[in-house]
Amino acid sequence: HEYTGRVVERGDEASRFSVGERVVERPIRGCGECFQCQIGEESICQDAVLTGIDLDGAYAGYIAVPESALQSVPSNVEPKHAALVEPTAICTRAVIQNSRVKAGDRVLVAGPGPIGLLCAQVAASQGAEVVVAGVGRDTNYRLPLAEELGYPAVNIEEDDLTATQRELTGGVGFDVVFDTTGHPSGLPMAVEQVRKGGQIVLVGQTGETTMEFTPLVRAEVDLQCTYGATFEDFERAFRLIGSGDVDHATFLDDRYRLTESEDAFEAFLAGETCKPVFDV
Secondary structure: OOEOOOOOOOOOOOOOOOOOOOEOOOOOOOOOOHHHOOOOOOOOOOOEEEEOOOOOOOOOOOOOOHHHEEEEEOOOOOHHHHHOOHHHHHHHHHHHOOOOOOOOOOEEOOOOOOOOOOOHHHHHHOOOEEEEEEEEHHHHHHHHHHHHOOOOEEOOOOOOHHHHHHHOOOOOOOEEEEEEEOOOOOOHHHHHHEEEEEEEEEOOOOOOOOOHHHHHOOEEEEEEEOOOOOOOHHHHHHHHHHHOOOHHHHEEEEEOOOHHHHHHHHHHHOOOOOEEEEOO
């Protein structure tokens, strides 16, 4: 569901895009009728379907998409970079729309995967000072990539994250913590590192998590969830990519062909790559 392509044919009633035009899809397709869709929150539509899960995805030569789900790719964005606009849009929504990040904030991003490193870049574009945390398997590729992008990186299995936090914040805690880990341990760790009156933004889908919520209540910590992306989020993502505030050239990995997709996925799961991109 993260892809870009060109319009090769259009239906009789389709008129918004020309044949040959470069486009991306917003893969969460809202019904257009429910309350959420009517107020512009199509990413949390009550009856949404998702390309690549409910519908055939883009690991094919052609894909049929309603024009209402498409957006034009600006001329200053390369095709392989446009393929990453969807996860970038998820992060523009998480950071710009749903978080309180502002210039001068100290921000922790837990999880150096694609969403984590994109959230780090978007937060930095807003003037935040960002630290990225990962685990042992991230030390070969993803944490060094975070450092290459300009962020201090902490392996929490070997290094003391709290010591890093105290050095950076004077023991106050991070203003905002983004949990992109997708792991049950992510939220409890975020609670330990966020400051009183700060914010935790849940981006990863962690499944069942058991933890004590009293510390959040007594510290007035804002717990914010975020999911998907809308037209506006995609437009912001394009602008950040086009301006260079989000560095896709360093971030993406285009060494794999589609016929080597199994190798790419195995490397991804092992933490040996971050964002492989295929030319279909």
